[in-house]
Amino acid sequence: MEQNRRYALGLDFGTLSVRAVLIDTKDGRTAGSAVSEYPHGVIDHALPVDTAGESNRDLPGPDWALEHPQDWLDCMAEAVRKAVSETKIRPGQIIGIGVDFTCSTLLPVDKAGDALCLTEKWSGNPHAWPKLWKHHAGAAYADRLTETAKVRGELWLPYYGRRISSEWAVPKIWQTAAEAPEVVDAADCIMEAGDWIVRKLCGTKGLNATAAGYKYLRGGMAPAPDHDFYAAADHVLAGVIEEKIPDVLPAFSCAGKLTEQAAEWLGLAAGTPVAAAGIDAHAAVPAAGLNRAGQMVITMGTSSCHMLISDRKAAVPGTFGTAVDGFIPGFYGYEAGQSAVGDSFAWVTDNLVPGRYVQEAAARGITIHQLLTEKAEQLRPGESGLVALDWLNGNRSILNDASLSGLIMGLTLHTRAEEIYRAEIEATAYGTRMINDNFAASGVPVEEIRVTGGISRKNRMAMQIYADVLHQPVHILDAASGSALGAAMYGAAAAGSAGGGYDSLTDASEAMKAPVRETVEPGAENEAVYDELYDIYRELHDQFGRQSDVMKRLRRRHI
């Protein structure tokens, strides 16, 4: 039986590790899975000694975040071999390969397709290294791009929340061009990391349509930025964009076939179809099986990403990008996000608990997180009298402002750690409601919510709070990794039905989607209390995010 089955290989490149999964193309069941962590992790202090030559080289500033491309390659090979070896699957049963990657994570590449930073000549130049999605050192370039677009009245700007993020590709490219023109000159092209992996697998050089739509301002909702725009910002930048960025590959297409060399390296079969790359969070959309306008999937981990599909075209303030066929074919894809979710819960458990809780948890052999959850579950909504702003890492949507910070109001001498813990969870739920209310006000209402990611699996209380605050059922998906599952669907679609897969991502999603494990219904008795608290949250949100600059000033003087 197993012998006749067919599998798609999904490769999900996150910030700290890569996961390889083998998914049964018939029903989406996971047959094998392995994770491999990048030895160098995020490089945010100094270039690695082994490649930088003489000694550690300090990075130019605190907002730098790089990665090591050799980590990606080595870890991919390890994860693939491990995932396959744990099963009895033969390479021939793997009908397609899909890749998702953090985005925009980009690197200068030479004519042979190799990373510039891995050559001796360039290894000491930080600009030769991959700039990770959360490399924010190009923030000033992002702001100048926004200003230029505003002055020129660029029609695409409203589809990007009216503000270009330093996480996207163009500011990073501009920073590289402005601060290290010699690196750009030496590069044949600048590639997204996901596209570079695909090139390593099948030899095709291109820019995936998803990245183009969300990180290169080419989402198709309005005419893309043209030469005049880039030249108005900086004519060097205009030249780089025109000459050094690969052409866009068709959305969700097959990029090519696995080369002999790559097949040998990974222990797979040469000729296996390789899909064009996708963005890690976005891969959760087909994995969640979204296929109807008004559906949203939220990936909830250290941060959250909200992806809404709609048949209506709207310019929604505070979105993180909107694109035609953005996540799956046939729908406008609206992206929003919250920059600290699980991270902010962990901040409380790791930093703000009484000594007696530490002892109690140790005595009972449970984690502080478990103890705090146990205590927080006993609290009635609103009982603590606390309302927090969930901006511990700035605000992504709907304010798009990194200079905002976290706030807790309502503290008294009786306030306890579990109350702060619960208030932080509630704050992220209010933040999601703010995003969804904003979508509704812009004409693209959220009619159904599915969730995936670590928080959705591990924090039942949080899911109930979200349902109560949002007044909507929350459907929790049964997927260890929604993104990896989605990547496998890219692979299955790349194979086509002739290759034993599917003719479209939509078909692949329909067959392979993650089932709903549990639906959490809102508790009617809590909705009124949460409405009242949400009103207070919204007042604080507008006060500090829009009306007063006091919080921004504090943060700026701090930075």
Add this chain to the structure above:
Amino acid sequence: MEQNRRYALGLDFGTLSVRAVLIDTKDGRTAGSAVSEYPHGVIDHALPVDTAGESNRDLPGPDWALEHPQDWLDCMAEAVRKAVSETKIRPGQIIGIGVDFTCSTLLPVDKAGDALCLTEKWSGNPHAWPKLWKHHAGAAYADRLTETAKVRGELWLPYYGRRISSEWAVPKIWQTAAEAPEVVDAADCIMEAGDWIVRKLCGTKGLNATAAGYKYLRGGMAPAPDHDFYAAADHVLAGVIEEKIPDVLPAFSCAGKLTEQAAEWLGLAAGTPVAAAGIDAHAAVPAAGLNRAGQMVITMGTSSCHMLISDRKAAVPGTFGTAVDGFIPGFYGYEAGQSAVGDSFAWVTDNLVPGRYVQEAAARGITIHQLLTEKAEQLRPGESGLVALDWLNGNRSILNDASLSGLIMGLTLHTRAEEIYRAEIEATAYGTRMINDNFAASGVPVEEIRVTGGISRKNRMAMQIYADVLHQPVHILDAASGSALGAAMYGAAAAGSAGGGYDSLTDASEAMKAPVRETVEPGAENEAVYDELYDIYRELHDQFGRQSDVMKRLRRRHI
């Protein structure tokens, strides 16, 4: 030598204990000291079973706070005997006795001078028991008094911060009269606890002038409330005020001589002069040796009390009371306060620390408080990027609003416990600066600052922060208990020079005042940073305290 010395006995009745000190009248040196803790502490849940008969009787509400008068008597005797027994002082060497007490703490008393609650008939009625200063269950009566005064344009109101506090006497008396008229009917009078102690010592029934000035609205800055005012509020209240409140004793006078019975009970000499009682915090003013307009003493413990003497008459918004000859003869006495200081620092150390700090402190054999202080001392001013509002127990001055709450702004995923700890200390310093700026703006500037109390002795970092934030040297007094020392001065002044003491409280203070142990100078390099942060604090202060009601609404829905 010791044989020829003369001593004054100071009795300082705090919230949880009474301290007896024997002070050398020549130089203010402490010869003996003893503390005795009230067995019943603060009664805030149920009447004590031993007197209520059948069983515990629950108090009517959560804001109730009572004390047990037998505790005061028993603990006084114990503390006096212990303090004397530790020295070789003979009763004849003690030339005067002074008493200070929390205020307004009042109780219904029968014709014989006994507490009504200690009789079998009344022991089950909560209104027969002493209402402690922090009994807030009469808050609604306080608000109605404020409204009545505002409507009538009472001239004294501006000298009481334009708002009557539930801590004061009149709302407590009204509550008793309204909710338990049978108790008031049965009482011969309603007395301040301090005055009741004095009556137990020397038989004199009176109301001390300090309490009259600060807690009975008779401060002499404007005509006192008259019959029409009280009758406008409630004619029953008017009757009680006129008939059941003892006459005012002259300020800082001798109330009488120790009776034979009291002398035997306490092991002292009959005929020893007993001073009229004072208010606990206020006794720190003579103890600090204030004798020049513009001087302030701050008692810093769980909460802070600010006492400023001035030769200028002003109606200062947000003060907690102003009186002619209020603290010492010859000056207007302005009182302000912060309702959570040491309490808020302890709230952090007790509740909000990482598990690893708990382990580190245990391994090093130090307290969490010591560890947090050590880490907080390493921080540069402003480094944390945090600004807090120090309203964990509401705001006393200058907003006088119990419905306000604590707030922390500037939180990030990197915020650590010591940063929150330091931010809370800084917030209380900003709060003091707000009080002092308010005095200056009202024409009564603070020219010199002396501090006493637990925080001043134990928290050197806090003292430096205060000096930096206030731009003024902070003189730390060398006194284990400033209030007890001040009470002894009351006793020395009651004796008069003919009795081996002094002819005025001023003279007693000059001779016996606490020396300055250390003067903390402001660090010029920190003042600019703190000015900037104080500006931010002030914006938050005005935002939440004055412009927006969002914080008050949150707290009210919580209460």
